[in-house]
Amino acid sequence: MTGYKEWLRQYKEYLQIEKNASPHTVHMYIRDLEEFQEFLLKEVVSTIDDIDMGVVRLYLSQLYDNGLSRRTVSRKLSSLRGFFRFIEREEGIEKSPMMDVRLPKENHYIPQFFYEEEMEELFKSADTSTPLGQRNLAILELLYGTGIRVSECANLELERIDFSLSTILVTGKGRKERYIPFGEFAKSALENYIENGRKELSAKSGSASSKVFLNNRGNSITPRGIRVVLDKLVTNASMTVDIHPHKMRHSFATHLLNEGADLRSVQELLGHEHLSSTQIYTHVSKDRLKDVYENSHPRARK
CATH class of the missing domain: 1.10.443.10 (Intergrase catalytic core)
Incomplete structure (x- = not known):
């Protein structure tokens, strides 16, 4: 897909150098974004400019169809949101496709502990x-x-x-x-x-x-x-x-x-x-x- 790989490289450098994110955080973000890239290739989305809200919502539907929890989907969407915010700021796109996409509400989570x-x-x-x-x-x-x-x-x-x-x-x-x-x-x-x-x-x-x-x-x-x-x-x-x-x-x-x-x-x-x-x-x-x-x-x- 034209342009995506280069933006991914720049975003990784941004996370490591400017945001000073931990290696684990960088790994998780980049893995989420590489999975989204695989989805785009299957859907024959050829350029960054072709990614719109409809494409993101289709990706969302696929994540739920794969049985992922709301918590996991929320994390993946957060990765996408940060990525496209970075591209928009660097003037790579006019409007982020994540603008009107809402994160799903998380299930009520009670942590497990030992007595x-x-x-x-x-x-x-x-x-x-x-x-x-x-x-x-x-x-x-x-x-x-x-x-x-x-x-x-x-x-x-x-x-x-x-x-x-x-x-x-x-x-x-x-x-x-x-x-x-x-x-x-x-x-x-x-x-x-x-x-x-x-x-x-x-x-x-x-x-x-x-x-x-x-x-x-x-x-x-x-x-x-x-x-x-x-x-x-x-x-x-x-x-x-x-x-x-x-x-x-x-x-x-x-x-x-x-x-x-x-x-x-x-x-x-x-x-x-x-x-x-x-x-x-x-x-x-x-x-x-x-x-x-x-x-x-x-x-x-x-």
Whole structure:
């Protein structure tokens, strides 16, 4: 398709250099736009100027026909909206075809989280007599104790842990840095792993890594490797629940709010740019408050 590929190249540079977007964000945006390009080729849309609102709505219909959720469709449309806004600003088109296209309303989303009793079972499932077991417990304690993303955990460097202040410095989305405190359990697990298990794992590799968490070969662990660790801990605990990396983050936020933390503080700890991203956890907390009220107030029920 004439012109699209070159605009895509320019937009990628714009995201990386001017917007300073994270590699993950850039990858997601470009992947969405490449999928739209494939659709345009199938529909024999030959130039950028031929893309209008009708073409975009046809693409929307196809996404829904493929069984994608409203949340996913909204993200793909956001990618298109940003792309065409960029082209319009650079005077590549007179009017964005996204001008009158409305994003679909998202389904009500309640984040899944672990109950405190389930978290205790996970902590007990790590065999701290082995280097990998010490690492696994440190990963689990840090994810739950700080609410950081799995990618932030995998990229954490030794020099960014301050044991005297019990804080870590992480680089989040948009390469924004934030300090996060951690508690005594995470501190103990981290110290034990770094002083013992990590030294043994590091000896297996020919080169020293600055990253905190290492794999069984002594190299830096990947986000996928951390997912494998979490799956293994659930299996060891003989739990039948599903686990995904964000579930630890959800548990961190939900438990803080249940114990009275204010929303703004949780927002800052999670590294959310907008408060609306943090507000999804208030639904869970409201349910908890309702249960407490109904079970405690003498005139809550007849």
